[in-house]
Amino acid sequence: MEYCNVLWFTWCILALSATGKATDKIVIDFPSDIIAGKENSGSCTLTSGKDDSFAVTILPEKKCKKEVKHSDYRLNFTLRCEDGSYNAKIQCDASDHLEELEFKVIPKPKITTKPTNVTTMVGLPVTLSCHVKGDPDHYWVGWMYRDSIIQEGEQYATSTARSTRGTHHYLTIHSVKQSGNYVCKVYTIHGTVDETTNNVTVENDATKPTPTSLMDVVYKLLFS
Structure with a gap:
C-alpha cells in the first residue's frame, strides 16, 4: 500500500511538472507576409507569467524599425521594414525561453x-x-x-x-x-x-457635317 502511495505521489508530481512545462511558453502573433514600408502590429505573449527580462529582437536588426510597449505578460510591437524582398525573423526572449517566427517582406507595389x-x-x-x-x-x-x-x-x-x-x-x-x-x-x-x-x-467629331445656313438653303433651291 505504501508503495502504491509513493507511486501515486510521484505520478502527481510528474503530471504537474509536465503540465507546467506545457503551458510555460511564448506565443508570437504576427503575419507571415508583410508589405515593405507599411506599419505592422504584433505581439509576444508569455503564458507562464511575468518576466522582467522579456524582450523582442528583429533580425536583421538594420532592416526593420520597431517600437515596443511592455506589459507584465506581453510585448506589443510595431514594425516598419525597408523596401525589398527578403526574409526576416522575430525573436521573443524570456529568461529561460526563446521563441522565433520567420516572416517575409514583400516589396511595396x-x-x-x-x-x-x-x-x-x-x-x-x-x-x-x-x-x-x-x-x-x-x-x-x-x-x-x-x-x-x-x-x-x-x-x-x-x-x-x-x-x-x-x-x-x-x-x-x-x-x-x-x-x-x-x-x-x-x-x-x-x-x-x-x-x-x-x-x-x-x-468635336470632324466627320460630322457643319450646320447649313439659311442663305445656303435658299441658294440651292433657286440655282440648283
Whole structure:
C-alpha cells in the first residue's frame, strides 16, 4: 500500500511538472507576409507569467524599425521594414525561453508608367494602361472615374498582361462620350499605396457635317 502511495505521489508530481512545462511558453502573433514600408502590429505573449527580462529582437536588426510597449505578460510591437524582398525573423526572449517566427517582406507595389493624356473623338474606343511593379498576389488594382469605382460591363472592360518587370493593367472604354479623368489605384491590405491619373479629352467629331445656313438653303433651291 505504501508503495502504491509513493507511486501515486510521484505520478502527481510528474503530471504537474509536465503540465507546467506545457503551458510555460511564448506565443508570437504576427503575419507571415508583410508589405515593405507599411506599419505592422504584433505581439509576444508569455503564458507562464511575468518576466522582467522579456524582450523582442528583429533580425536583421538594420532592416526593420520597431517600437515596443511592455506589459507584465506581453510585448506589443510595431514594425516598419525597408523596401525589398527578403526574409526576416522575430525573436521573443524570456529568461529561460526563446521563441522565433520567420516572416517575409514583400516589396511595396508601385506604378512605373507616367500618366497618359489621350485626345479622341466622341464614340471611339480608348484603352488606358497602368503598369505596376510588384507581386500581383499581394495587391489589386481599381480604376475610378468621378470618384466611383469602374465596373466591367457594356461601357468598360479590364484586362491584365504579366511580364518579367511587372503587370500591365488595362482599362478599355468602349465608346467615349465625354472628357474626364480615369484614376488607376493600387491597393494592399493597408489601403491605397499608389495611384496615377489619366486624362481623356474628347474633341468635336470632324466627320460630322457643319450646320447649313439659311442663305445656303435658299441658294440651292433657286440655282440648283
